[in-house]
Amino acid sequence: MSSFLGIDAPCAHEIEKIKGSRFLGFAFPVRDEEEALALVAEKRKQFHDARHWCWAYRLGIQGDRFRYQDDGEPSGTAGLPILKEIDARGLTDVLVLVVRYFGGTKLGTGGLARAYAQAAREVLERAALVExxxxxxxxxxxxxxxxxxxxxxxxxxxxxxxxxxxxxxxxxxxxxxxxxxxxxxxxxxxxxxxxxxxxxxxxxxxxxxxx
CATH class of the missing domain: 3.30.70.240 (Alpha-Beta Plaits)
Structure with a gap:
C-alpha cells in the first residue's frame, strides 16, 4: 500500500427534512482521536439545541482504527451507518458527524439508519478527495x-x-x-x-x- 484516500478540507451539507427532522452532515480530515473528539465537542457546543450528535471516524494509514457513536439513538441506527459510508469510499483519517434536530415524528430504526446514511453519504459526495x-x-x-x-x-x-x-x-x-x-x-x-x-x-x- 503506497497511498491512502482522504478528504482535503472540512465540508458541510444539510439534507432535505425527513418527517420534520433536520440532519446536518459534517466531514473533517483528522489525524488522531484527540482531534476528532475535539471537533465533536466543538459541534455539540455550536449546535447545543440539537437532539443528537452522532458520528464515526476511521483513522490510520492502514485504516485500522475506528469508532462510532449513536448518541442516544437506537443502537446501530446512526454511528454504524455513518461509518459504512466512510468505508464505502475507502477513506481514512476522516470524521463524519451528523447533527439531528428532532422534528416530532419518530422514524423507526430503519428510517433512522437510512437518514443518517444519507446525511453522511451526501456530505462525503461534496467533499474534495485527496490521495x-x-x-x-x-x-x-x-x-x-x-x-x-x-x-x-x-x-x-x-x-x-x-x-x-x-x-x-x-x-x-x-x-x-x-x-x-x-x-x-x-x-x-x-x-x-x-x-x-x-x-x-x-x-x-x-x-x-x-x-
Whole structure:
C-alpha cells in the first residue's frame, strides 16, 4: 500500500427534512482521536439545541482504527451507518458527524439508519478527495567530504531535503515514499562507504494530491 484516500478540507451539507427532522452532515480530515473528539465537542457546543450528535471516524494509514457513536439513538441506527459510508469510499483519517434536530415524528430504526446514511453519504459526495502518499522520514548526517556523493544520490532519487542543519556535519531530513526508503538509505551508505549516519522513521502521511 503506497497511498491512502482522504478528504482535503472540512465540508458541510444539510439534507432535505425527513418527517420534520433536520440532519446536518459534517466531514473533517483528522489525524488522531484527540482531534476528532475535539471537533465533536466543538459541534455539540455550536449546535447545543440539537437532539443528537452522532458520528464515526476511521483513522490510520492502514485504516485500522475506528469508532462510532449513536448518541442516544437506537443502537446501530446512526454511528454504524455513518461509518459504512466512510468505508464505502475507502477513506481514512476522516470524521463524519451528523447533527439531528428532532422534528416530532419518530422514524423507526430503519428510517433512522437510512437518514443518517444519507446525511453522511451526501456530505462525503461534496467533499474534495485527496490521495495521500505514505512516506517514511529519512535523516542523513554526513561530513563535507561526502557532499558530492550524497548530492549524486539525491539527484538519482529526485529527493529534496525538507530540513537542513549545517555545522561540522551536514544533517538533512527527507520525506521518502515508503517503498523507496530502504533503497534510498542503502544508496547513501554505498555512496559514502558507510560513513553517512542514517535514521529511518515510521510510516507517516506524505505528499497530498487532489483527486
Amino acid at each position: 495521500v502518499r505514505i512516506d517514511r522520514p529519512v535523516r542523513v548526517s554526513f561530513s563535507y567530504e561526502d557532499t558530492s556523493a550524497v548530492q549524486s544520490v539525491l539527484h538519482r532519487f529526485q529527493q529534496q531535503a525538507i530540513e537542513a542543519t549545517y555545522g561540522e556535519r551536514t544533517e538533512l531530513l527527507f520525506s521518502v515514499p515508503s517503498a523507496q526508503a530502504e533503497s534510498f538509505a542503502q544508496a547513501l551508505r554505498d555512496a559514502t562507504s558507510n560513513r553517512a549516519q542514517i535514521q529511518i522513521g515510521p510510516e507517516a502521511p506524505g505528499q497530498r494530491t487532489p483527486r
